[in-house]
Amino acid sequence: MAHPLRGATAITGLGMTPMGRVFGRSATELAADAIALAIADAGLEKEDIDGLLINAGVSQGLTLGLQNYCGFAGLKLLNNMNAAGSTAAQMVQYASMAIAAGMARHVVCVFADTPLSEGKSAGAAYGMRANAPSRPRGMVGLYTAAGYFGANTPYALAARRHMDLYGTKQDHFGEIAVAQRKWAVMNPLAQMRDPMTMEDYHASRWIIEPLHLLDCCLVSNGAIAVIVSPASNAKDLRQPPVYVHGMGQGHPGDNNRAGSDWETETGAKLAAQTAYAMAGIGPGDVSICELYDCYTYTVLVTLEDYGFCGKGEGGPFVEGGRLGPGGALPTNTGGGELSAYYMWGMTPLSEAIIQGRGAGGERQVARNDVILCTGNGGNLSYHGCLILSPHAS
Amino acid sequence: MTQETIVPKPLPEPDEASRPFFDGARQGRLMLMKCLTCGTVRLPSRRHCDRCLSQESEWVAASGRGTVRTFGIMHQRYHAAFANDIPYNVTVVELEEGPRLPTNLIGIANGEIRVGMEVVVDWEHHDDVTIPRFRPA
Numbered sequence: 001m002a003h004p005l006r007g008a009t010a011i012t013g014l015g016m017t018p019m020g021r022v023f024g025r026s027a028t029e030l031a032a033d034a035i036a037l038a039i040a041d042a043g044l045e046k047e048d049i050d051g052l053l054i055n056a057g058v059s060q061g062l063t064l065g066l067q068n069y070c071g072f073a074g075l076k077l078l079n080n081m082n083a084a085g086s087t088a089a090q091m092v093q094y095a096s097m098a099i100a101a102g103m104a105r106h107v108v109c110v111f112a113d114t115p116l117s118e119g120k121s122a123g124a125a126y127g128m129r130a131n132a133p134s135r136p137r138g139m140v141g142l143y144t145a146a147g148y149f150g151a152n153t154p155y156a157l158a159a160r161r162h163m164d165l166y167g168t169k170q171d172h173f174g175e176i177a178v179a180q181r182k183w184a185v186m187n188p189l190a191q192m193r194d195p196m197t198m199e200d201y202h203a204s205r206w207i208i209e210p211l212h213l214l215d216c217c218l219v220s221n222g223a224i225a226v227i228v229s230p231a232s233n234a235k236d237l238r239q240p241p242v243y244v245h246g247m248g249q250g251h252p253g254d255n256n257r258a259g260s261d262w263e264t265e266t267g268a269k270l271a272a273q274t275a276y277a278m279a280g281i282g283p284g285d286v287s288i289c290e291l292y293d294c295y296t297y298t299v300l301v302t303l304e305d306y307g308f309c310g311k312g313e314g315g316p317f318v319e320g321g322r323l324g325p326g327g328a329l330p331t332n333t334g335g336g337e338l339s340a341y342y343m344w345g346m347t348p349l350s351e352a353i354i355q356g357r358g359a360g361g362e363r364q365v366a367r368n369d370v371i372l373c374t375g376n377g378g379n380l381s382y383h384g385c386l387i388l389s390p391h392a393s
Numbered sequence: 394m395t396q397e398t399i400v401p402k403p404l405p406e407p408d409e410a411s412r413p414f415f416d417g418a419r420q421g422r423l424m425l426m427k428c429l430t431c432g433t434v435r436l437p438s439r440r441h442c443d444r445c446l447s448q449e450s451e452w453v454a455a456s457g458r459g460t461v462r463t464f465g466i467m468h469q470r471y472h473a474a475f476a477n478d479i480p481y482n483v484t485v486v487e488l489e490e491g492p493r494l495p496t497n498l499i500g501i502a503n504g505e506i507r508v509g510m511e512v513v514v515d516w517e518h519h520d521d522v523t524i525p526r527f528r529p530a
């Protein structure tokens with residue numbers, strides 16, 4: 001018997017503001033822009049919205065006050081959610097469960113962030129501990145004393161361990177960066193549209209070995225909103241529905257605990273089991289991947305944990321342009337967070353919706369039956385996913 | 394006229410919870426918290442055991458031996474105090490007893506560091522705090 005949530009809901013609206021070095025608007029204002037765009041995109045009226053799920057990014061500019069700013073009254077579902085980069089997928093999950101339970105009908109899920117300030121470097125917003133007090137209190141000071149700064153550090157540490165355990169090469173990370181840039185070149189929304197070669201990749205400066213600058217995601221201001229609706233209602237709305245066939249989460253937790261293999265086995269593994277079972281599919285059925293790609297390595301390890309290849313085989317798996325245009329497993333088809341825009345989990349989700357609708361223009365993938373969309377947060381600590389499809393069942 | 398300001402490194406200041414760790418470090422002993430209920434050892438210091446949630450614990454000395462769990466070579470200047478150290482290694486050492494510590498390896502070139510290599514604790518003494526570093530065993 002099919003799982004009751006399989007195909008119960010669909011994504012019916014998508015609203016995206018300008019993204020990147022977008023200044024002069026607060027996160028709340030950007031969120032309101034994205035919500036208005038999503039409602040119009042779906043062909044709904046503002047009064048139809050009865051649920052609002054909010055996710056503030058690193059700048060923490062959104063609060064529950066967004067409800068009042070937008071003038072939503074009588075909501076049946078409201079929360080300000082945070083599971084880092086896994087939140088976008090999770091918002092769609094909770095919206096779907098609430099809709100299936102009859103608690104709400106049209107739920108807006110919105111993310112907005114303004115990490116960039118005019119005149120400041122892009123990395124400043126993610127320089128964890130770099131602005132630590134001169135004497136951090138307690139053992140956290142061992143991190144600062146060791147010069148362990150930024151989100152880049154834990155991901156470099158994870159990637160290094162994978163390289164040493166499995167023989168993964170720098171070129172493998174480069175393959176991912178180059179493939180995604182090829183997609184970005186065809187995406188009018190992408191911030192990075194100049195072609196990139198493997199030589200360009202290797203020539204980009206080191207941030208923390210083994211991560212080059214081109215292994216790391218962009219930092220963007222902007223907002224994205226999506227609307228989740230009952231499947232029964234979705235086909236009467238303006239856009240081709242993108243149905244939710246499966247969902248899952250996996251959170252391995254404390255990454256310093258003895259025995260943890262957080263570097264090379266992520267929460268994706270657990271999330272995959274739940275989501276594949278719900279959708280009634282396996283990795284061989286997936287036509288397109290939209291994977292959270294804060295770093296090239298995140299893509300590689302996520303592919304392994306979803307069973308596209310064995311553990312440790314991610315490097316050879318991505319060789320030969322497999323993930324790029326014309327490849328066997330089109331992945332991050334808008335350029336992803338590396339080359340398009342960094343809206344946390346809304347980056348893979350927005351591109352999954354575009355591909356599911358067949359609205360990808362020059363970059364549209366012909367076979368779009370099953371789209372895997374993932375979100376990752378923390379230091380590979382939190383994971384959520386959706387399996388989406390243009391088909392109702 | 395330019396004047397060079399020497400920015401001190403952001404060294405930890407012991408608090409109540411971590412004082413036994415830093416007192417031990419001062420005397421050349423690497424201290425771990427041990428759960429009196431289930432025996433699990435843990436770092437960093439915290440009130441509850443993250444295996445059984447017991448609050449009963451004692452501090453015990455570790456062997457000071459471990460292996461390189463993983464490492465990175467930092468090129469990005471995040472903090473002025475590290476400007477002259479770039480490129481420097483950021484290393485996570487997995488202690489023989491299980492817990493892991495962020496640290497730097499000393500006495501080895503960056504290019505020689507390998508995952509899994511055996512290391513032993515060394516101590517870097519500052520005016521009022523001592524920090525664990527590790528060197529090849």
Ligand SMILES: [Zn+2]
Binds near residue numbers: 429430431442444445
């Ligand atoms: Zn215990």
